[in-house]
Amino acid sequence: KQEVTQIPAALSVPEGENLVLNCSFTDSAIYNLQWFRQDPGKGLTSLLLIQSSQREQTSGRLNASLDKSSGRSTLYIAASQPGDSATYLCAPRPGDDKIIFGKGTRLHILP
Amino acid sequence: DTGVSQDPRHKITKRGQNVTFRCDPISEHNRLYWYRQTLGQGPEFLTYFQNEAQLEKSRLLSDRFSAERPKGSFSTLEIQRTEQGDSAMYLCASSFGLAGRLAEQFFGPGTRLTVL
Numbered sequence: 001k002q003e004v005t006q007i008p009a010a011l012s013v014p015e016g017e018n019l020v021l022n023c024s025f026t027d028s029a030i031y032n033l034q035w036f037r038q039d040p041g042k043g044l045t046s047l048l049l050i051q052s053s054q055r056e057q058t059s060g061r062l063n064a065s066l067d068k069s070s071g072r073s074t075l076y077i078a079a080s081q082p083g084d085s086a087t088y089l090c091a092p093r094p095g096d097d098k099i100i101f102g103k104g105t106r107l108h109i110l111p
Numbered sequence: 112d113t114g115v116s117q118d119p120r121h122k123i124t125k126r127g128q129n130v131t132f133r134c135d136p137i138s139e140h141n142r143l144y145w146y147r148q149t150l151g152q153g154p155e156f157l158t159y160f161q162n163e164a165q166l167e168k169s170r171l172l173s174d175r176f177s178a179e180r181p182k183g184s185f186s187t188l189e190i191q192r193t194e195q196g197d198s199a200m201y202l203c204a205s206s207f208g209l210a211g212r213l214a215e216q217f218f219g220p221g222t223r224l225t226v227l
Contacts, residue, residue, distance in 0.1 A: 043117075044218040
């Protein structure tokens with residue numbers, strides 16, 4: 001059974017800092033991996049999707065990397081802004097069509 | 112708005128009552144998913160449909176839960192005889208999936224259920 005761990009569970013940093021969110025998963029036989037953002041009480045917004053054959057994906061100030069063999073992914077946020085405050089969820093996808101989520105990292109950017 | 116929509120956004124009910132939630136996927140998306148999220152946890156998979164066929168159900172989906180997608184478009188999730196442990200955010204997602212390929216899932220805003 002796939003288990004997903006996200007570290008840290010919570011993070012507060014001053015605006016402008018670069019930061020890294022970590023995700024590890026126990027079953028490396030994944031099809032792809034998504035990173036999502038969730039604002040309090042809201043649904044999920046997909047940020048990046050990395051295919052299992054890829055090493056990284058970039059979108060604006062976000063960069064996600066994937067090391068399938070070691071069961072790790074990182075989300076790098078450059079020049080953080082208060083609007084980046086949210087919970088970030090890592091979601092490795094197995095060969096079938098459901099998503100297995102971690103508990104998320106709660107990020108708070110201090111103005 | 113062409114995203115996934117869910118109705119209602121909030122539902123408060125008394126223990127023992129039945130509730131039904133609706134999800135309208137993105138037009139043309141053939142796959143539809145239901146997830147449940149409790150406070151401080153990531154979403155947990157409940158079930159998914161390809162067109163009108165329900166292809167997989169999680170063990171979390173007890174016999175009090177039933178989901179349908181009768182015409183392959185919108186879906187309903189019904190919970191019978193609600194219990195306080197059913198209190199959660201119920202999330203719907205949709206994707207356009209082809210055989211052998213897993214497509215990006217797009218999520219709706221969720222329905223927050225509170226069982227008193």
